Amino acid sequence: ANAAGRHPHATIGIEGHAVSVAALDAAAGRAAAGFRALGLAPGDRVCLVMPASTEALHAWFGLAKAGLVEVPLNPAGGSELLRYCIEQSGATVVVCDAGREAMVRELIRDVEAVRYLVVAGGGTPKAAARVDRLAFEDVLAHPEGPVHEVDPASAAVILYTSGTTGPPKGVLLSHRANINLARHTTRLLGYTANDRLYSVFPLYHSNARYCSVMAAIEAGADLVMHRRFSASRFWDICREHGITAFNYQGAMMSILHKQPPRPDDADHPVRLGFGAPCPPEIFADFERRFGVRLTEIYGSTEVSIVTDMPPGDRRIGTAGNESENYQVAIVDDQDQPVPSGTTGEIVVRPKKPGWMFDGYHRMPGATAESWRNLWFHTGDRGQLDDDGFLTFVDRVKDSIRRRGENISSWEIERVVGGHPDVAQVAAYGVPSTLSEEEVMVAVVPREGRILDPAVLIGHCGGALTSFAVPRFVRIVNALPMTPSQRVEKYRLRAEGVTEGTWDSQAGTQ
């Protein structure tokens, strides 16, 4: 609201629909009153199942103004995952777009806590059902009510993340933590009202939310968002929109760098790129060829930006060194610090209040476990050099990272394991040629059955987020197990894509 006052004319455009910050602020005021009129009290959760859109922005900022807790979910998420998150959040309201109404109705059929379904963008009201249906347009048409004082330390949002083994965990973030991340980004990149930012990241992830939308509002910059990354049109889009800075993840950079060189590769207003991890072997060449300067950081949904690149000493291949907000250390499995140059788990702790997450929603055990010895255990492995520069190595945690998305092994194993011919399954990541990982499963067929990988992949279709559908399927007689009967995924990872492994993209590349 303060930022809206300073730069009311800055705009946020999503897929061609733009809204000014002033208009967003006004719409949010009405949405806040509309949500409150449903009888919701501060702290109540509201799930959003909708693609990036100006409606999604209205809902986000409306909920924030009302002191309600937003739970933005991946609208392309598998049904298993979506249902789990809606239920686990304890939300009483779900907001979706008209195209997803039928799917969402089916999902929430047995989720008792949900009392309202709010549908944006038309659709035909269906009778029946336990939940009340409202049009989001009616929520938004509510006369602006009294302004609620929202405690900056209170929960603003729950972002589901698939860090470690088991179901996804809901990362609780306060208003203050979100604002701090936005300001940190703005300062780090030096954004001003003359900037025009670009993002292709989803609105249910902290990157687009705080390092683009809120950072732009803070700086008074404009922001352009698209739902998809187009490698061939990327620089044309930047030229067309007068983009000065963009956010990236590793695979984007590899793909852009693989495009055939063009004489106008550096002929655009873009001067900054922000993200991680741009493969070190292309880093310098990328900067030179496209005439941009890249800034890398290390962080996560839980701890925002932990390390960043000091402008004077970037050390390519590292994610920079300790920011002013966090301590970072590398420890062994007894939490003992290891010497510099040695790989261990990356652990972090805040130097100031108001930066870190407040815990995993309704998972105090997982929260305390991740906070043991009063360090947050990131589940990532890395090294520090003698000057405190961090090199990311790989992940301890059981999640797969594909093109900036964290994918839960748990989710894949649930769905693949649900196929009647599957006895056992392990999902894991194998290195991608682009950056980060590709999804792979090792599957033990049920005795006497023959498994067709293509059929198995077809089975995943409806139930899994599209980007979680395995690319590689390996059929094995048995999974390697520890004495305590845990699957030794590190072995499977080390074996990688074997000769007999089936590749769903074999024909397409």
Place this chain on the structure above:
Amino acid sequence: ANAAGRHPHATIGIEGHAVSVAALDAAAGRAAAGFRALGLAPGDRVCLVMPASTEALHAWFGLAKAGLVEVPLNPAGGSELLRYCIEQSGATVVVCDAGREAMVRELIRDVEAVRYLVVAGGGTPKAAARVDRLAFEDVLAHPEGPVHEVDPASAAVILYTSGTTGPPKGVLLSHRANINLARHTTRLLGYTANDRLYSVFPLYHSNARYCSVMAAIEAGADLVMHRRFSASRFWDICREHGITAFNYQGAMMSILHKQPPRPDDADHPVRLGFGAPCPPEIFADFERRFGVRLTEIYGSTEVSIVTDMPPGDRRIGTAGNESENYQVAIVDDQDQPVPSGTTGEIVVRPKKPGWMFDGYHRMPGATAESWRNLWFHTGDRGQLDDDGFLTFVDRVKDSIRRRGENISSWEIERVVGGHPDVAQVAAYGVPSTLSEEEVMVAVVPREGRILDPAVLIGHCGGALTSFAVPRFVRIVNALPMTPSQRVEKYRLRAEGVTEGTWDSQAGTQ
């Protein structure tokens, strides 16, 4: 075991019964085998309900060697409290002394998890009952079995503490944390095999356990323990036993200082006192008159020793400054650090692994709450001066501190509130003339009933730990409440002992 090898002849004497470290080590080996023979697996809990005794030491070290988790409880604890702790610990075995068998049998009647009752020191086996009865002597007579490798990072003990509102919480401590505290104490005080320590503290509290018993074993010093503190005989006892160092809490020091001066006040081998908080106004005089040097620390069961007095710069009235093991800070209720000289909550975090507690047993919510923003919130208030010296001010947390014992308001309120004539009750501490606090309750009688304070106190007798029985009873029409209906105890505390307050010691002093 290692320490036993270095100083096998050092002795620990409790109430006149001494055991050498070598004999303790051997007994512990047999007890370990005996406990394991009950079918217990590493991590299983065993409650001890027995006074300080050599049997209690055998049980303690036997459980440690077996990798079992010891849960030493206050044997004089109220039945409500004891039953709660046995049940909450999930113990399968309870060990008690013969004198407490009947009481303990009654307590565990409905605690399903308990399968064995082990009785030390004779008594007549009763038939019947769900639990198997064993003689501790038979457990101890077990031939020593194979040595179990115990992971130093695994849980050694659960110590119940009444930190904040609500029921007591079980502080989980690892073997490593206990050894670290013992070594820290030994180093801080400079104990050697020539020392002879003295303690009157109970074996269910970390002070006697790690700053006396294990510190003595580490140093190869002898240790003398008594169950009660005698002011009049204190220095005679020290002379008789050749004591060189003793542990104290505040009230002990006031009481000793109030004794009429004697010409032989400084004629004894004692050179060191270790504890907190000796009232600052008597500190220097105490040292001079009794010829001892006092060392004060700040710490708790959860975090052992946080600050200690550097020998060269003691700053009387403070608890010293940051030890090498912990960071300490003073924060406001938003976790924001306050300037030096300002009072706020004392928060601490370890600089190294293996010093702090591993959480509250089966209370992940309370654990995560106390660890928010990755600082341990002590529930105490204090100040730091410009050089980082800590002055303790008072407690935020809802417990009462009387003569070194933490008393749970929750426990007192449960028992007093259980009286049929009581509508509402609040328990709190009021300053004691000795040091620390006395227990006080404000009680609202049920409509139409007249409450006799003496009857109320009688009602507390059986159910409350003796030291938790209120000294002061104040009858009121209503308790001061916050808008959110929490009792404003700080108001009651500020009003203190009012004119109409009933004092159970009025006649006796």
